Amino acid sequence: MSAQTEIREAGRLWAIRVQDPAFDDWDGYTAWLEADPAHLAAYEAALDDSDWGAALLASAPVEVAAEPQARRWWLPAGAAAAAAIAAVGGWSVIDRDAPAQQIATAPGEQRMIDLADGSKLALNGATRVILDPDTPRHVVLEQGEARFDVVHDASDPFVVMAGGTRLVDAGTVFNVVQDGDALQVAVSEGAVIYAPGPDEVRLAPGDTLTRDAKGAKPVVGKASTQAIGSWASGALHYDNASLGQVARDLSRSLGKPVRPAPGTEARTLGGGTLMLGGSPDQVLARAGPLLGVRFVAEGEGWTMSPADGPPR
Incomplete structure (x- = not known):
């Protein structure tokens, strides 16, 4: 482009x-x-x-909702009828002739989108993206978490704008989290180029990149490829994850806040695979013994802290 x-x-x-x-x-x-x-x-x-x-x-933008607490599409009122969005269940298909669209998920909602080029986009809870069918290989992630399953085309790279930074696909499946000015990128397959240019960072399968704020130096780490973007398949995979990371993951997936107890955010927890099916209470009931934590209801959410004894 x-x-x-x-x-x-x-x-x-x-x-x-x-x-x-x-x-x-x-x-x-x-x-x-x-x-x-x-x-x-x-x-x-x-x-x-x-x-x-x-x-x-x-006229002012209007919201078109298929059902309460479900997918939400913000479109110009005069263009809503022309958008030609086909949706079946949790999947949406974006028509090439539709105008640029802002698509948002409610807290705790997941949405899958088929792009015109064959790529697939999964949105986690409380996520907002901008898609333009005229440039289907250019997506803006404004906030939240999204997993990209990209059909590679060397002559037309897939670009994600997140936190003011370009992420360029090199044939890949990758996960991106934008939380305020913080940015996290993790690659499951292929490769992603972070901020192409003299200071670019190339991420291979299993590589992660964390940037705490705009202008901050990105930090590269490692993660299990199985764990990257696993929320889109209804599970969270952990191996020595921090309590803060687990709390953020659960908050996005459950749609209700889960907060680490004061002073425990960096504490390392146990590992395992947490299935997300069922009510929030059922998910947390499984998470407690699996990760060695306990949850205490607080307001509309929960406080999470390490349980007594070694994690399991």
């Missing part, structure tokens, strides 16, 4: 976002506009497009 095409697509994505009544990233929007004079031109061109911009500005 050329730099000019990237700027044009970014302008369209910003045009979509700022029409959302809940939009509050004005500092980010302003910073993007000021970074390059071409950005304002791309934004205005998106609004001036007779077929796309008119529909976008016709």
Whole structure:
């Protein structure tokens, strides 16, 4: 994808976002506009497009929901009927002729999406992405967790924008978590190039990359390829995971907050495979003896701490 095409697509994505009544990233929007004079031109061109911009500005965005607490699609009101989104069960298919779309999952919800190029995208709970069928191999992860199963095409690399960073596919299955300014990338198959350029980092199967904040130095580690993105298959695989990591994973998958007890976030827990089926109480009942932890109900969620005795 050329730099000019990237700027044009970014302008369209910003045009979509700022029409959302809940939009509050004005500092980010302003910073993007000021970074390059071409950005304002791309934004205005998106609004001036007779077929796309008119529909976008016709009215405020509306939410189209198939059922309560299920998939949510934010589309320009004038373009909602033209989006041609086919959904069956937990799977959604994005039509090439649809406009750019913001897709979000509710807390605790998982959604699977078939992209036009044959790639597959799995969204975990409380996740938001932007997809444009005109550029099906370019996805923006705005927040949350997503697993990408990419059909490799060396002539047209698959790009994920997350936390202001480009992640380029090199034929792969990989998992990305964006939590505020923090970013985590883990590769199950193939390879991913983090921030292509002079300081790029190439991640192979089993490699992980963690960046605590924008501008922070990324830290590369290792993980079991079986564990990477396993939530999309209804299970969480652990091997000496920290209590903080498990708490974050459970919070996304259950849709309710699980917090580590104060001072225990870095504590290493036991390993095993935790199945996510059933109610949150049933999942936590299995997690306790498996990982050697105990859960105490607190408000709408739970506090998790190491159990007495060695983990099992």
